[in-house]
Amino acid sequence: MSLPPTSRDVARIAGVSQTTVSYVLTGKGAISPTTRERVLEVADSIGYRPNLAARSMRTRRSGRLAVIMGVAFDNQMRMLNGASQVADEAGYVMETHSVEGTVEDRTERVLELAAGGQYEGILTFVPVLGSALSDGRETPPVLAATAFDDKMRSVGELADAGLIEVFVRALAAAGHRRFVHVAGPQGFSSARARQETYIAAVERLGVESLGVLGGEWPPETGRQAVLALADDAPPVAVIAANDDLAIGALRGAAERGWSVPEDLVVTGWDNARFGAYTLPSLTTVDVDFRAAGSHAMRLLVAALRGEEPPPRGATLQHIVWRESTGSAAPPD
Amino acid sequence: MSLPPTSRDVARIAGVSQTTVSYVLTGKGAISPTTRERVLEVADSIGYRPNLAARSMRTRRSGRLAVIMGVAFDNQMRMLNGASQVADEAGYVMETHSVEGTVEDRTERVLELAAGGQYEGILTFVPVLGSALSDGRETPPVLAATAFDDKMRSVGELADAGLIEVFVRALAAAGHRRFVHVAGPQGFSSARARQETYIAAVERLGVESLGVLGGEWPPETGRQAVLALADDAPPVAVIAANDDLAIGALRGAAERGWSVPEDLVVTGWDNARFGAYTLPSLTTVDVDFRAAGSHAMRLLVAALRGEEPPPRGATLQHIVWRESTGSAAPPD
DNA sequence: CTGAAAGCGCTTACAG
DNA sequence: CTGAAAGCGCTTACAG
Numbered sequence: 078m079s080l081p082p083t084s085r086d087v088a089r090i091a092g093v094s095q096t097t098v099s100y101v102l103t104g105k106g107a108i109s110p111t112t113r114e115r116v117l118e119v120a121d122s123i124g125y126r127p128n129l130a131a132r133s134m135r136t137r138r139s140g141r142l143a144v145i146m147g148v149a150f151d152n153q154m155r156m157l158n159g160a161s162q163v164a165d166e167a168g169y170v171m172e173t174h175s176v177e178g179t180v181e182d183r184t185e186r187v188l189e190l191a192a193g194g195q196y197e198g199i200l201t202f203v204p205v206l207g208s209a210l211s212d213g214r215e216t217p218p219v220l221a222a223t224a225f226d227d228k229m230r231s232v233g234e235l236a237d238a239g240l241i242e243v244f245v246r247a248l249a250a251a252g253h254r255r256f257v258h259v260a261g262p263q264g265f266s267s268a269r270a271r272q273e274t275y276i277a278a279v280e281r282l283g284v285e286s287l288g289v290l291g292g293e294w295p296p297e298t299g300r301q302a303v304l305a306l307a308d309d310a311p312p313v314a315v316i317a318a319n320d321d322l323a324i325g326a327l328r329g330a331a332e333r334g335w336s337v338p339e340d341l342v343v344t345g346w347d348n349a350r351f352g353a354y355t356l357p358s359l360t361t362v363d364v365d366f367r368a369a370g371s372h373a374m375r376l377l378v379a380a381l382r383g384e385e386p387p388p389r390g391a392t393l394q395h396i397v398w399r400e401s402t403g404s405a406a407p408p409d
Numbered sequence: 410m411s412l413p414p415t416s417r418d419v420a421r422i423a424g425v426s427q428t429t430v431s432y433v434l435t436g437k438g439a440i441s442p443t444t445r446e447r448v449l450e451v452a453d454s455i456g457y458r459p460n461l462a463a464r465s466m467r468t469r470r471s472g473r474l475a476v477i478m479g480v481a482f483d484n485q486m487r488m489l490n491g492a493s494q495v496a497d498e499a500g501y502v503m504e505t506h507s508v509e510g511t512v513e514d515r516t517e518r519v520l521e522l523a524a525g526g527q528y529e530g531i532l533t534f535v536p537v538l539g540s541a542l543s544d545g546r547e548t549p550p551v552l553a554a555t556a557f558d559d560k561m562r563s564v565g566e567l568a569d570a571g572l573i574e575v576f577v578r579a580l581a582a583a584g585h586r587r588f589v590h591v592a593g594p595q596g597f598s599s600a601r602a603r604q605e606t607y608i609a610a611v612e613r614l615g616v617e618s619l620g621v622l623g624g625e626w627p628p629e630t631g632r633q634a635v636l637a638l639a640d641d642a643p644p645v646a647v648i649a650a651n652d653d654l655a656i657g658a659l660r661g662a663a664e665r666g667w668s669v670p671e672d673l674v675v676t677g678w679d680n681a682r683f684g685a686y687t688l689p690s691l692t693t694v695d696v697d698f699r700a701a702g703s704h705a706m707r708l709l710v711a712a713l714r715g716e717e718p719p720p721r722g723a724t725l726q727h728i729v730w731r732e733s734t735g736s737a738a739p740p741d
Numbered sequence: 742c743t744g745a746a747a748g749c750g751c752t753t754a755c756a757g
Numbered sequence: 758c759t760g761a762a763a764g765c766g767c768t769t770a771c772a773g
Binding site for chain 1: 479659681682
């Protein structure tokens with residue numbers, strides 16, 4: 078139960094000053110190879126590891142970046158991967174914090190973290206109030222990697238729902254005249270954007286819409302949406318807000334004896350792992366969450382260095398046409 | 410770009426000592442309501458927030474717990490939920506760190522975190538060398554919430570593969586005589602345990618095994634495994650190491666014109682969201698990852714308080730029988 | 742009820 | 758090439 082060794086212990090044992098130990102460990106100063114060797118040996122033998130809190134208090138540099146995550150989104154893992162790699166390459170350690178509660182709770186938590194002096198920069202994957210986000214050269218910078226409502230700044234790629242219109246257009250071109258949207262919860266700007274894009278698209282193309290169903294993310298919602306359709310609904314095109322809803326819709330169709338893609342076609346969103354293996358396989362939108370995470374972290378690192386924000390790079394979304402939409406060809 | 414306010418700033422503006430500010434903010438000492446009020450007001454007005462690094466250095470208590478995660482496992486999110494809630498209730502802040510690299514890299518990272526002085530306890534969801542784990546009353550305690558190999562201590566529930574034998578037994582009782590296992594990567598003790606349990610079970614029951622295929626987690630591996638079976642393999646029971654492999658197997662069966670559950674039956678593991686909606690729906694093992702996370706965190710909190718480790722509670726796994734195994738009844 | 746002072750474990754001018 | 762000393766922002770005996 079003894080206390081962990083400090084740099085002072087190393088110094089004493091090695092017969093040098095604390096200064097020398099510090100120089101050896103940080104690689105600064107000019108230390109003779111002999112001394113250096115001895116210090117390293119002692120440090121290793123007594124298992125010395127620097128106390129990061131003390132170091133960061135002194136240097137006002139923690140070398141640490143925080144990512145704020147919600148607790149329930151699988152896709153965050155992929156964004157995390159991308160962000161983590163960029164942070165690594167930039168020489169930062171990235172930590173993640175999970176937050177729950179209301180948007181006010183989450184905002185408060187982010188403010189605490191920002192003021193806690195332990196992070197040089199913060200990236201949030203969950204929505205917080207705009208008041209918590211940086212707009213200038215504040216320290217530490219706080220950036221959001223997701224878009225949820227108009228009060229928040231955001232990198233925004235993930236809320237882009239333009240491909241919904243491409244779905245509707247391509248299916249209309251393939252002869253479909255009747256559509257329905259199975260929406261996600263409207264608290265998510267991604268879900269809202271998809272719904273709005275759907276509504277605008279059916280109107281613009283002059284095809285019939287049986288309306289907007291759903292409103293939650295789980296597959297059961299997709300299943301129920303299809304079970305709720307009128308018996309004479311087919312042929313109908315189901316535009317689902319994500320792949321979970323879409324697989325639920327496939328199941329619902331089978332339960333009603335409707336075959337896909339003859340009676341019903343289905344599109345999803347997210348390119349979940351299972352989508353290529355459903356029966357029939359699922360047409361969807363591949364979202365490069367990893368790239369979204371990378372890009373968000375790159376923005377943070379650029380802000381940290383006072384550099385220009387890097388350009389967006391290639392688009393993060395593209396349609397993956399599979400069996401659930403039959404022969405609806407990509408429009409080109 | 411000005412520095413954040415310190416407790417010294419608050420003291421100066423409020424016309425009191427730093428001591429008084431500290432007492433007000435920590436709720437210790439006996440401060441008059443008037444003074445208390447004024448300090449709080451000033452602190453709020455200048456947006457003061459305590460520097461946690463300084464506080465923790467002084468108190469040697471950070472109130473913070475770290476969870477170490479790998480980057481690629483969806484199920485971790487659920488474990489995190491459970492752990493987070495327990496930490497919260499126990500009055501700790503929980504942070505997560507993502508680690509990559511070899512087991513040595515990860516071990517080193519855990520050791521750094523343990524020695525960094527910023528956490529009162531550490532829980533790892535990814536395998537690390539046993540040398541990084543606590544066995545006694547070390548500070549901070551480091552516990553593992555997952556079992557990967559014999560060198561590591563672990564809470565272990567997640568590596569329990571006993572239900573594989575229940576699958577084999579129930580399917581044999583329903584008349585199945587030919588089995589095959591689609592394994593996960595053997596670097597995971599969960600995958601290895603399932604494979605070993607499978608091998609022991611087919612042997613004990615005297616049923617035929619077509620062998621062990623697979624060796625990776627993605628659905629494509631499951632599909633390939635079924636495509637690799639001999640034409641005269643059916644009727645065959647496919648015991649897959651997880652649901653991703655199982656949905657791949659379903660797809661492979663369809664591609665070969667084999668119907669499920671007539672020609673082929675399939676079992677999965679994990680109770681993924683999609684499993685109730687595949688065609689046919691998937692028999693699987695529901696794993697209460699949230700409870701596993703809760704329990705692991707409870708163990709950590711108990712260690713922190715010097716209390717006895719809490720008992721395991723109810724089992725975390727149970728079979729969910731669905732369509733992919735036909736009429737194989739649970740052996741109640 | 743309040744304050745002066747010490748010290749947590751580091752790093753970094755500065756002096757030699 | 759090395760060391761003595763100051764100080765990062767807090768908390769906490771201790772004194773009054």
